[in-house]
Amino acid sequence: MRESEEQRVTLSFYKYLNIQDPEAFRDQLYIDLSNLGVLGRIYVAHEGVNAQISVPEDRFEAFEGYMNMSAQLNGTRLNIAVDDDGKSFFKLKIQVKKKIVADGLNDATFDVTNKGTHLSAEEFNNLSGDPNTIIVDMRNHYESEVGHFKNAICPDVDTFREALPVVEEMLEDKKDKNIIMYCTGGIRCEKASAYYKHKGFKNVFQLDGGIIEYARQVKNQGLENKFVGKNFVFDERLGERISEEVISVCHQCGNPCDDHTNCKNDGCHLLFIQCSECAEKHQGCCSPECKDIINLPEEHQKEIRKGLNKGRQVFKKGRSEKLLFKSYAKS
Incomplete structure (x- = not known):
């Protein structure tokens, strides 16, 4: 998929609705969307559906038809990405959750x-x-x-x-x-x-x-755009350009930058902002320690991260003591 030239449309949608059997809903949704070539991440709960996906451009009309024909999903707004290269997702994953957004509310x-x-x-x-x-x-x-x-x-x-x-x-x-x-x-x-x-x-x-x-x-x-900078998105793109202003800085050198990345050390995967110069200098890593690790033999790396499941450390972004430049400009 990373090398494919297939044209795809990235979009998101959500709908609050009463789902009596989330597991059965999930299973059928997975079958239906797989048949349409859909990739992405979807959460299903008793309270509804929350989806971020990509659809093959030549099957988008069929996807819209599927949504319109669904008794539960009909009328759902499709939020089409504004800055899309089609490389947002590489597999389809649908999970049953307690809530479609973790809000902690009763x-x-x-x-x-x-x-x-x-x-x-x-x-x-x-x-x-x-x-x-x-x-x-x-x-x-x-x-x-x-x-x-x-x-x-x-x-x-x-x-x-x-x-x-x-x-x-x-x-x-x-x-x-x-x-x-x-x-x-x-x-x-x-x-x-x-x-x-x-x-x-x-x-x-x-x-x-x-x-x-x-x-x-x-x-x-043709309205005035009152949003400055990038819109962070939760897929492989990590952001879509809304305006030309860059309001943040590289977390490693302090130069203007708003490109998020994940540390290349599989035992870290820290989410942080890194400019192209620092990416080359640090080999895509967040710290000298992580850079040293990725240059070790793969088996040694596996031993170091054994038992760790870092995922995407979004909650630690900007909090790590390894990052020197953490402030950002306000408009």
């Missing part, structure tokens, strides 16, 4: 359907200029570091679950303000907006379709 304690008012890109731009408006980034620190809306509050948090109480405390004395929340594709704000309304916030809004849909509408309608 849904039985509030009305999850009482969501905030959805805003189009034009409506967002208009309301964001109101002095009585506060814009809140509901994403994690490594996401907002490379891109965010102008004048947005960007909480220094590692997870969405952590962001919910942090934002609530930050805005405790501002419950009468216009609160506009945004995230990548909108799914986090669906739950967060209902939670904050439950907590007494009077005027809660959310960017419909998130940053991805905002960028599409701005381009198609």
Whole structure:
């Protein structure tokens, strides 16, 4: 797939719905999407579906037909990537989860359907200029570091679950303000907006379709783009360009850069920002220690990382003492 010239469309979608048997739903979805050549990562839970996928361009119409014919998925918005090389996913993985987004909330304690008012890109731009408006980034620190809306509050948090109480405390004395929340594709704000309304916030809004849909509408309608930098995405691309500004720096040399990578040491895989010069100098590693390890014989490397399962260390990005430049510019 990495070498393939097949044209593919990267997209994401989510839908809150009642799934009685997530395992059976998962199994059938896997069969159906495999037959369409779909690759990606999908979470299924009793509360719905959350998907990031890529579809062969020549089968995209068939995929849309499948979605439209599905009794449960019909009407789901497809958020098409705005900066796509088709190399976003290399296999299809569908997992059954307790929730489609880990939020730590007890849904039985509030009305999850009482969501905030959805805003189009034009409506967002208009309301964001109101002095009585506060814009809140509901994403994690490594996401907002490379891109965010102008004048947005960007909480220094590692997870969405952590962001919910942090934002609530930050805005405790501002419950009468216009609160506009945004995230990548909108799914986090669906739950967060209902939670904050439950907590007494009077005027809660959310960017419909998130940053991805905002960028599409701005381009198609010739609107002012109030997002600066890159939109971090959770696939092999690790980011899509929304504006030409680079607001972050290489974590190793401090020069302007907003390209995320994973440390090439399989026993580390730290997610961090690295420029091309540092990538060459450090062989794609986050530290001299990791560089030394990847130059050892493979069997020796396996012994060193035996029993470790690092995955993609998104939560440690920017937190590691190995990285010298961790601050980022705000707009």
